[in-house]
Amino acid sequence: MGGRANDQCYFNFRQLRQRKGIFDNIDWVIIALYFTLVLIGWLNIYAAVYNESHRSIFDITQNYGRQLIWITTSLIIIFTILMIDAKFYNAFSIPLYIISVFLLVVVLFLGKEVAGARSWFQLGSFAFQPSELAKVTTALALARYVSSSSFNIKKKKAKIYIALLIGAPMILIYLQNDTGSALVYFSFLLVLFREGLSGKIMITGVIIIMLSVIALLVNKFIITGFLALIIIFTIMIIRRRKAIVIKLIGLFIVATGFVFSVEYAFENILEPHQQTRVNVLLGKEVDLRGAGYNVNQSKIAIGSGGFTGKGFLNGTQTKYDFVPEQSTDFIFCTVGEEWGFLGSLVVIALYIGLLLRIIMIAERQRSIFSRIYGYGVASIFFFHFAINIGMTIGLAPVIGIPLPFLSYGGSSLWAFTILLFILIRLDESRQELV
């Protein structure tokens, strides 16, 4: 237990000046991965919205020109993050978290509504999404709380605190109608798993998801009949052990109740367009105008890329507006269409490399805070990566969340940059107990 960091961390501004150089101990591999992905993103945004009358990649009236502004400002953010002492992030994690939750509340009332979601602050021509910032602060706060010496994940109280910590921003973002961003917070389960959350909870979660899918696909009476058959069969084999029989019957009742409530929830809680999306994903509905249209067009674009792709700026599917939101949520279509299987492979490899490198970095931290934070970063990136690319190739539901570093957008690029570079800054001081 001696490895636990001192809770009452002490932050000293003077240390800023005492440091010799900010790049001394930096992990250059992850920096290279970051810049490669950002560059790929920029070029693909250019290709996605390329248009004859605005040929210059620096044209700031177009998304690609603006993305360059976001990239440049990210450099300033990076420099600032690296200048600040590593202890700052631990010491101020809770206040930062509180501020971001406060902003999430404020945006509900003062935010600007964009595409049905009230999640933007508009300050003149500058718009930003507090939900993006909240990802960073929640990861920090979670790291701070879980790394505290009094923390024990086996205790009920700890579980409640964690649920509140993750749940508060999640619910607020859900209330903004930004379901996709709210779902991202589920990724913290991976962090908790690493820190000792019972594997059973994870497995139960997976079973619940599977049962939900089956419940929506198959008639509920068939499922209950099928479950009943299995249980009766099992009871017939092990009829002597009364306790297990009772447990099995209890399990059957719970499972049946669950199957029925899934259908009820589906019919009564989800909005019609969400129901459609789920149905399309499950293959129950082919809706080529609505949710199915995006996925179908996206698959055509990616599928038509073939092995080597059509070449830079030669993609016809994405360029001619067949794929909606091609520079934001569906940016991977452009990669697939213009760079083909090889290009897609490279991008996926870069992401997997980034994720594994983050885990490696997390594991080499002396500070538990830094390690947990590292896992938080990996989990968020992983969730975005899995859902976004999965969505474009029809493996995940259409949930509007960006692909880290590739998708167009200032708020998301900044948030992912901050998320990653705080880890890089912490890693720089990995020998210290921040």
Add this chain to the structure above:
Amino acid sequence: MKNPYSNRKYIIKGVFLLVGLVFVIKLFFIQIIDKTYILSAQNNVIRLIYQFPARGLIFDRHDKLMVYNEAVYDLMVIPNRMQDIDTLELCELIGIDKETFVGQIEKIKHYSVRKASVFQKQISKETTAYLEEKLFKFPGFYVQPRTLRKYPLPVAAHTVGYVGEANRQLLEKDCYYKSGDYVGISGLEKTYEQVLRGRKGIKRVLVDVFNREKGSFQDGKYDTAMIKGVNLKITLDAELQEYGELLMTNKKGSIIALEPSTGEILALVSSPHYDPNLLVGRVRGKNYKKLQHDPLEPLFNRPLTATYPPGSVFKLVNSLIALQENVVTQHTKYSCEGPETRPIKCSHYHKSPLNMIEAIEVSCNPYFWKTFTAIMKNEDDIHDSFEKWRNHTLSFGFGSKFNSDLFSEVSGFIPEPGYFDKYFGEKGWRPMTIRSLSIGQGEILVTPLQLANLSAIIANRGYYYVPHLVKSIDNHKTEKNNREKNHTTIKPNYFDVIIEGMYQVFEGEEGTARWYKLDNIAVCGKTGTAENPHGKDHSVFIAFAPKDDPQIAIAVVVENSGFGATWAAPISTLMIEKYLTGTVKKKWVEEQMINVILISDN
């Protein structure tokens, strides 16, 4: 330092790798194995092609074609697909100069660079033929077939109505219509828009970078079939309509001919009329403005929307009410001293005293003033008498719209007792006060169509079918409500008295239309003069024939032409003769009617 859960990092790394692997496998399948996506790998793109169904044709009651379609082509452009275009060559092909071209493209780009816009409207078939051959040289351009309405007989413009581009309000209201689409704007074209237009088809075709079609997308799985517009057979007799329009040359007014046994409208003439071909295609806007500013108001559909006091024609209604209310009999006689009679003078001297049939024959004003007084004194309170009179009148279809398939009608006006209370006070009016109603002047207003319907009611001895215009839609009979009998409040046998009077209008020695009686056809009619406070009175006439088996009921209004017998009566008999025999015998009357000019003085 040793963390008990340290080994879980392997599980987490495993999950990452597994997801990456699943993605790679899936991508391998859709990018390399599955060839359906390779369709697009040949640099194809999908273009939506709207197929515009031919609008339904319109035939007259004898299956004579009245409205058909002519193919024209719109040259369309999608600005951001224009590539390396020889502007000069294209300009030459479509006959415009370079400045026009550049200006037009800039305007379109301002609207949208990605969406298809009309570059040039309604190019002729000939130009399109050679343009299409060379169009592959001009990526971004293509031709879109459209149809324009054509009218082989330039008649019944008001009734048929016209077709024009959907305006912005409609585009916002109904997502079926896209900018540049045509839609019925007035007349039958509007009333039967849903039927006539059919449904657009949407074809998704693959085109290469040179914009050449490369076949349908996924074998047309996502295409919607076009549904042809449905043909209408209307009740008009095109020949009679044309003849009516000819007779009304240089006159303002209306002719309505009905088939009493069905309510079908045989002719619906609004004069001055215009050639419906004027409101078609590129010339429509200019011509429409011209027609709109014409002081003779050719766009005004008089038979349905002009209202007049009915004049002496209304004496027939008052007679029927008096008989029904039993305040007079057909034998009741009243005397008349000609123009010296008070309070209402007669237009001329004639035999006196006279009974109802004789009174109709000579259209004696004092006689009907006395009849009307009897109706109004039937009850103790004039309000009750008036209310009764009004209910009878309304049962003839006056004071309300027919609400059939006619485009824009007005209801006319039959006052309520309260109307007079307001002017004269509740106790302030007597039969004397409203005496002009007895001869169809004063406060009542009717449309020419309502007058024609009155004629049909009398022909039918007491009932009518709602006047309507469409006989069948795609060979199916139209709505039932057109075939429902509407009974008046008057007993059928009273009509025989009136009919005899109307017969004497032609046959009697002093009949007001005796000069125009037809040799072989028993016509019943009644003259009328609608007072016009703004100028010369309007000549009104209603008639039906043959007397015992009515085939046609007619109403004619000739504005500013004076006494009813002079113009409206001969036009009515010419129409009747033409319809029943196919020709007219008294060519000199016909000629006189066509040649007279009655629009200059006002």
